[in-house]
Amino acid sequence: MATPENHEDPNERPPVIGPEHDEGQGPRRRDFLNIAAVAFAGVGGAAVLIPLVNQMNPSADVLALASIEVDISKIESGSGIKVSWRKQPVFVRNLTPKEIAEADAVPVSSLRDPETLEQRTKPGHKNWLITLGVCTHLGCVPLGISPEENRGPYGGYFCPCHGSQYDTAARIRGGPAPKNLFVPEYAFKSPTTVQIG
Amino acid sequence: MSFPWAEHYAPKHPLMRYLDEKLPLPRLVYNAVGAGYPVPRNLNYFWNFGVLAGFALTIQIVTGIILAMHYAANGTVAFDSVEHIMRDVNSGWMLRYMHANGASFFFIVVYMHIFRGLYYGSYKAPREMVWLLGVVIFLLMMATAFMGYVLPWGQMSFWGAQVITGFFSAIPVVGEPIRQWLLGGFAPDNAALNRFFSLHYLLPFVIAAVIILHIWALHIPGSNNPTGVDVKGPQDTVPFHPYYTAKDGMGLGVFLICYSLVVFFAPNALGHPDNYIPANPLTTPAHIVPEWYFWPFYAILRAFTVNFLWIPAKLWGVVAMFSAIALLFFLPWIDRSPIRSANYRPMYRIAFWVLVADVLVLGWVGKSPAEEPYVRIGQFCAAYYFFHFLILVPLIAKFEKPLPLPNSITEAVLGHDPEAAPAVA
Numbered sequence: 001m002a003t004p005e006n007h008e009d010p011n012e013r014p015p016v017i018g019p020e021h022d023e024g025q026g027p028r029r030r031d032f033l034n035i036a037a038v039a040f041a042g043v044g045g046a047a048v049l050i051p052l053v054n055q056m057n058p059s060a061d062v063l064a065l066a067s068i069e070v071d072i073s074k075i076e077s078g079s080g081i082k083v084s085w086r087k088q089p090v091f092v093r094n095l096t097p098k099e100i101a102e103a104d105a106v107p108v109s110s111l112r113d114p115e116t117l118e119q120r121t122k123p124g125h126k127n128w129l130i131t132l133g134v135c136t137h138l139g140c141v142p143l144g145i146s147p148e149e150n151r152g153p154y155g156g157y158f159c160p161c162h163g164s165q166y167d168t169a170a171r172i173r174g175g176p177a178p179k180n181l182f183v184p185e186y187a188f189k190s191p192t193t194v195q196i197g
Numbered sequence: 198m199s200f201p202w203a204e205h206y207a208p209k210h211p212l213m214r215y216l217d218e219k220l221p222l223p224r225l226v227y228n229a230v231g232a233g234y235p236v237p238r239n240l241n242y243f244w245n246f247g248v249l250a251g252f253a254l255t256i257q258i259v260t261g262i263i264l265a266m267h268y269a270a271n272g273t274v275a276f277d278s279v280e281h282i283m284r285d286v287n288s289g290w291m292l293r294y295m296h297a298n299g300a301s302f303f304f305i306v307v308y309m310h311i312f313r314g315l316y317y318g319s320y321k322a323p324r325e326m327v328w329l330l331g332v333v334i335f336l337l338m339m340a341t342a343f344m345g346y347v348l349p350w351g352q353m354s355f356w357g358a359q360v361i362t363g364f365f366s367a368i369p370v371v372g373e374p375i376r377q378w379l380l381g382g383f384a385p386d387n388a389a390l391n392r393f394f395s396l397h398y399l400l401p402f403v404i405a406a407v408i409i410l411h412i413w414a415l416h417i418p419g420s421n422n423p424t425g426v427d428v429k430g431p432q433d434t435v436p437f438h439p440y441y442t443a444k445d446g447m448g449l450g451v452f453l454i455c456y457s458l459v460v461f462f463a464p465n466a467l468g469h470p471d472n473y474i475p476a477n478p479l480t481t482p483a484h485i486v487p488e489w490y491f492w493p494f495y496a497i498l499r500a501f502t503v504n505f506l507w508i509p510a511k512l513w514g515v516v517a518m519f520s521a522i523a524l525l526f527f528l529p530w531i532d533r534s535p536i537r538s539a540n541y542r543p544m545y546r547i548a549f550w551v552l553v554a555d556v557l558v559l560g561w562v563g564k565s566p567a568e569e570p571y572v573r574i575g576q577f578c579a580a581y582y583f584f585h586f587l588i589l590v591p592l593i594a595k596f597e598k599p600l601p602l603p604n605s606i607t608e609a610v611l612g613h614d615p616e617a618a619p620a621v622a
């Protein structure tokens with residue numbers, strides 16, 4: 001065994017400075033290198049995760065399905081149509097005066113998700129109830145857009161899958177759903193045309 | 198993992214000796230399912246189901262790899278590609294029916310395997326890790342089965358994807374963004390179909406890996422047995438091969454007969470006719486039901502119909518459903534009774550059978566429409582499910598007076614232990 005004082009073998013490397021040589025002298029250079037290397041690798045690893053996670057988000061072509069125009073001139077009072085927007089159904093319903101009165105008669109404070117019909121429609125178009133046709137419970141399409149379908153005890157929409165009941169303003173009134181049917185962004189382009197999205 | 202009375206592997210042929218030095222695979226097999234793994238001599242047919250589950254997974258992987266050669270994971274053609282498999286691909290109909298019904302049979306044998314574990318206390322020390330890994334396998338199976346069911350892109354597939362990913366929208370605040378991230382869109386579509394296909398192909402191999410851990414963890418303490426009494430010596434065991442390879446072979450034969458009967462004579466009995474309607478994002482089927490093996494959990498999900506304690510019913514339902522499974526992770530510590538087998542636990546045995554009945558009723562409720570009286574029955578049975586695990590099992594462990602245990606497995610089998618010292622001269 002060669003000692004530091006006895007360097008005769010040219011292949012002999014100088015002894016590695018181990019912890020026993022600098023114990024009690026505060027942080028070593030190796031500590032700094034360890035922390036710096038791990039931190040650098042950690043940041044790099046985390047940065048790689050971002051695209052791996054982000055690729056799962058809706059892609060540009062999915063997001064590009066922005067808006068549709070709907071002709072509502074043929075929808076009779078008391079009836080409605082189902083249109084496809086962002087691959088999801090949208091209910092466009094022409095409420096009867098009776099249905100509007102029923103919706104207005106409900107004290108808002110008694111609702112699970114308190115909103116008035118006024119807040120859920122556009123000014124001057126209170127008979128046009130436009131909502132996403134997606135049950136806020138687990139995403140089924142409720143029945144009731146056509147008058148022949150089961151509209152449930154509150155005369156709006158009814159989801160037979162899990163029993164959610166919506167009133168004539170598409171507000172949740174019974175069953176497991178937590179929210180009213182969602183009102184998407186829309187605007188009246190003319191008295192007979194609505195742009196959704 | 199070698200037991201003191203396990204026979205040691207001694208290769209005789211020079212080639213086997215060479216192999217044992219370089220890559221001791223024969224030794225591994227010998228120690229896993231040969232004389233190197235001594236098994237209690239009294240295992241009954243309920244101990245077949247582990248092997249059957251492994252066999253069912255093999256069927257699924259083999260048929261699945263073949264089906265993937267013909268299937269197209271694209272929303273516009275997925276449904277048609279499944280019909281192509283059914284009509285045009287040689288033997289395609291058989292492979293698809295084997296795969297679809299294979300999933301059902303996988304769940305049948307796994308449920309038997311789980312309830313075997315519950316009855317005979319296989320989840321208790323020293324086998325807690327075996328049980329935990331088993332619950333992990335069960336969760337992976339559920340995820341895999343769900344994503345596989347989505348792939349044919351029929352009405353039930355589509356709406357199953359909509360409803361199951363809807364669970365995530367129950368999470369406060371971030372729920373809806375998480376759902377959109379999972380689906381890659383606002384509703385199930387191509388992006389979701391593609392990633393489900395990718396994961397449906399991947400997860401079975403993850404399951405296979407966890408099964409290896411499950412068996413590894415089992416072979417350290419060794420197999421449990423119907424008495425729940427520990428192995429005391431070599432007289433209590435027999436070598437795995439030929440004794441249990443033969444017994445498992447018998448069970449496998451019965452399994453294959455039942456499986457073939459369904460595949461060839463009633464291949465659609467366990468499916469839902471609505472899945473032969475192509476997916477339509479604008480119309481929900483009148484009655485959405487999952488596959489039969491999810492019915493009990495679906496019933497627990499639907500048991501919550503009103504908001505209470507400031508938490509919406511939707512979140513309660515989802516939390517309850519996941520808790521019903523997560524609960525099983527804690528079972529080894531919930532049940533403090535030192536006795537394993539229900540054969541010697543008179544009170545636990547009754548509670549066990551009531552639980553079985555409760556789960557069966559939950560299943561019946563889960564397949565029934567969401568109306569009275571099913572809602573009320575489902576609520577009662579869901580409450581009982583949690584009552585059983587959280588209250589009944591700990592209380593029984595405390596107050597039950599167990600029956601006298603046999604001194605050894607051999608004594609339980611023969612009525613006396615010929616090699617034990619006579620207790621009375």
